[in-house]
Amino acid sequence: DAKTTQPNSMESNEEEPVHLPCNHSTISGTDYIHWYRQLPSQGPEYVIHGLTSNVNNRMASLAIAEDRKSSTLILHRATLRDAAVYYCILRVSSGTYKYIFGTGTRLKVLA
């Protein structure tokens, strides 16, 4: 199965940018890269996704390496409300078709 690898935890100061890395060296050409985050006591919520090109939305930016074996979620200005577990997952499209969640990165935002 395709899998992702993320650091267990990261810290950031409030109002500073945060770069959350993810390795997915076994990614296939049709696999989408998704990011979700899970706030305490809530279900995960969608953040952003991409296939090959970098993507921006109101929540974050996604930078995808040229070989697609890694990606980085960028929060431009971290707030206390961004403290959550961030999951980088692959949306596998070949045959099995499922979303593979890793263990995620717990982001702590310091005031």
Add this chain to the structure above:
Amino acid sequence: EAGVTQSPTHLIKTRGQQATLRCSPISGHTSVYWYQQALGLGLQFLLWYDEGEERNRGNFPPRFSGRQFPNYSSELNVNALELEDSALYLCASSSSSWGQAGELFFGEGSRLTVL
């Protein structure tokens, strides 16, 4: 528009009993996914239903089963409950399947406690 709804919010059972969890997807979504999240851990894929059919299942024993109804709502059944089945069970729905990016929308989960 209503989001993904799950019931019950909390469920307490004893070992050997059966648990049934329910999920209503967002209107228009045909795919439903079930995940198990043990305390402090990541999400483990359980089952995927699309258009009423089971399309894929994760590495869980057969006592974890489910179904999807004609209105696309879904039910997860766990038979012969064991203590390690205690977890948050999350349901997610998606509007697309093959060939699309497929953003997932999650419910708030059903917390199952097995005593």
